[in-house]
Amino acid sequence: MSSDNIRNIAIIAHVDHGKTTLVDKMLSQSGAFRENEQVIERVMDSNDLEREKGITILAKNTSIKYKGYKINILDTPGHADFGGEVERIMKMVQGVLLVVDAFEGCMPQTRFVLKKALEQNLIPIVVVNKMDRENARPLEVVDEVLDLFIDLGANEDQLEFPVIYASALDGKAGLDIDNLDTDFVPLFETIVNQIPAPQGQKDDPLQMQVTLLDYNDYLGRIAIGTINRGTMKKGNQIIVLKRDGTIETHRVTKLFTFEGLKRVETDQVAAGDIVALAGMEQINVGETLCDVDTCEPLPLLTIDEPTLQMSFIVNNSPFSGKEGDPVTSRKLGARLMREIETDVSLRVEETSSPDVFLVAGRGELHLAILIETMRREGLEFQVSKPQVITKRVDGRIHEPFENLTIDIPEEYTGSIMEKIGLRKGTLMNMTHIREQVRLEYSIPTRGLVGFRTEFLTDTRGYGILNRSFDSYKPYQGDFTSRTRGVLIAYESGTANTYGLLAAEERGILFIEPGTAVYEGMVVGENSRDQDIVVNICKEKALTNVRSSTKDDTVKLKGSRNLSLEQALAYIDTDEYLELTPKSIRIRKKYLKKAERERFEKNNKKNPVS
Ligand SMILES: Nc1nc2c(ncn2[C@@H]2O[C@H](COP(=O)(O)OP(=O)(O)OP(=O)(O)O)[C@@H](O)[C@H]2O)c(=O)[nH]1
């Protein structure tokens, strides 16, 4: 196939605006599935965590055939933590479908991904999706999109973007708001006519950059990228230009292209097409593959720096090894190092203690997904409170800032604005959409750690919060995060109803009767601001008089079960989160009360900044 008949596009959008659903329907309407084939919804979200969370975590590619054209499609994640990956993927394509929800309109991540697409001079097609929504407001949304293009400094050509109105769910698309076709033909036609074919010549010397990595048990590591020029042939010698500047020679042993959802083995792939190569265990993102004779590296890919870091620590709690594989520091280190081989936006550093590794990522979700994956592999470990990574610019400390968009019913405006003010947010814009208010803020990332849960409670679940990394700006000064103390277990044992009843009078419990606890474990939240120790394993004293059955019927008010993300947001700097395949426990770093007191006293004398 000549590259004239190839179109490479990435689908980009804010989270949940319908990218993966759109790919589903593009696949089915182009005949990628057999008739009667049972296809699951959001088929591209293929890993367990993606299906559970209903979001795309890893970018993936597929291709469809349309009237003799091959359209390679890259489905990207919409969540802000994975923005770096989306940016890299744009190197593989000539055009993007910018999907925007017909009701929600432009959101922080819409801005981020469009900015990156315009910077790389990609041809945009705007897809106003979810036209079937009752409250769709497509005309306003197109205006917002146009404003966003202007705001981002789009040139005149870019401002001429075509607009497709669609319902990915119903598989309909059209150029006219009131008249959608019953299929995606208008979308396919626009892609074929508006997106240019890739430019590279198949007879030139080979050059290809690795943009994505995949892994499977049979093939090992798989490198994926678009062939910039030349042809890659099975059996040929190629050169790999490594990130560190060194050069390696390899023979191409296994080569694939993408057809529908399948990777198809082939003997050669020519310029313009997307290729997957197996058999090179050390290959990494950003490295260039080229001809033995003509060795020209493509510019290294810029990768967004991590903004949030935390320690991963060998589990040294009294329950260590009871629920998962006992993990030595060597094993923990090796596991983390393996992760950075495929995840370029993650950073892992050793520390002065062999049991502690510093892990830095793009945000709370990015780190939470790593933790969850490791738990599912059967590992046990502990992590510390996530902290933002500051850096020094011109002698001043700078910290990461985010664009925050909040949609709330009007009555919550006052209280939410006050809270965000305390977290150092600056209001940038306020608009009314129907009975809702949209508030746009610039806010330090620090101010958002743990804010989502509080926000959902405050707005009784009616609020929607969206954020996206903006840039580093001068440090905004200190503010306190947690205003309440915790309830700490006095001794190791099993919590019982009698003990918990007394503790419950102090605040909210995180555990239930029958839970095994250890001294220094956090079992609840105090309603006041200091930490207190509670004896939840204490049995009621037995007396000679037969006790009435009254005790058995008393009911606890119920406990608050913290999810991984909530617990991560909750813990303080003097605490760890202990993670095992079965449990998530919060504990004090110093388990004994006397040790905590000594530490606190020393800390007051020599405060650490
Ligand atoms: N009503 C309506 N819902 C849609 C449409 N397209 C997608 N959805 C729904 O929107 C939700 C998110 O869809 P996805 O396709 O997972 O969105 P996404 O953009 O891939 O999300 P991320 O990958 O997590 O960023 C799902 O519940 C879809 O069923 C549409 O055209 N109409």
Ligand SMILES: [Mg+2]
């Ligand atoms: Mg998706």
